[in-house]
Amino acid sequence: MRFSPRLRSILQALFVTFLWSTSWVLIKITLDDIPPLTFAGLRYTLAFFFLLPGLWRHKAAVHALSGKDWGKLAALGLVFYTLTQGGQFLTLSHLEAVTFSLLLNFTTVLVVLIGVVALAEIPKRWQWGGFILFLAGVVVYFYPVFIPEGRALGLTLAGITVCANAIAAVLGRSVNRQGTIPPLVVTVISMGIGAVLLLVIGLVVQGLPTIAPSGWAIVAWLALINTALAFTLWNITLRTLSAMESSIINNTMLIQIAVLAWVFLGEQLTLQNVIGLLFVVAGAIIVQITRPS
Secondary structure, three states: OOOOHHHHHHHHHHHHHHHHHHHHHHHHHHOOOOOHHHHHHHHHHHHHHHHHHHHHHHHHHHHOOOHHHHHHHHHHHHHHHHHHHHHHHHHHOOOOHHHHHHHHOHHHHHHHHHHHHHOOOOOOHHHHHHHHHHHHHHHHHHOOOOOOHHHHHHHHHHHHHHHHHHHHHHHHHHHHOOOOOOHHHHHHHHHHHHHHHHHHHHHHHOOOOOOOHHHHHHHHHHHHHHHHHHHHHHHHHOOOOOHHHHHHHHHOHHHHHHHHHHHHHOOOOOHHHHHHHHHHHHHHHHHHOOOOO
């Protein structure tokens, strides 16, 4: 059976989001054995070494990087890997996977709002409607608002992670929209800088415990399959799919994580929670819709 290039890209992108969604489950079940910062540092440092040989094909581009380029890549690595990914692992150690994945969708809202100030990109009327629908979904999901003592730290870490993720998205756009640095160079160098720093912080603050072979297997799988391979496959889909289409497919992770967390982690969802999640997904999709020029 032969698929068209477009359908093949859609199926490939959905497969990548499934891999990324399984990461949340694998992280949650392993956090009892590996401290979160060390865990995140190990995952992305190993992924960096898996991807590093690919820089050989772009050695000319690496040599051509200016000091300003290195500064941008270092900033991207610090925010996207050290802060965002480190924050993700820390948050998952204090918060349910479904709740955190819902809150992480605030990244879309923040990026658009930052774009109003930094890039003079004013949202359209339907995008403002998407904001309202998104916020309504959050209210429905959490109503009535009651924050147990143990959950307050998780929600605080989630807020910091969402802000870091939004800033990373803007930085990533700033680096990539110029089109002068190959995407693989951006990914490998920023990942190397951010991941190694994250690993050093994790080892200094939390140390390296005795990790069982099953734990090392999960770390290696997350690094090789869910990071190195998944990022590569995702970049290939971007050759065919538009940014809007990719964003919509990416938003399906919220539903995928909810189902996986229910099956493997026992995180229960009420009908109210499901309605809230659907509102959030719909609102996030509407916010990202723009008319083609």
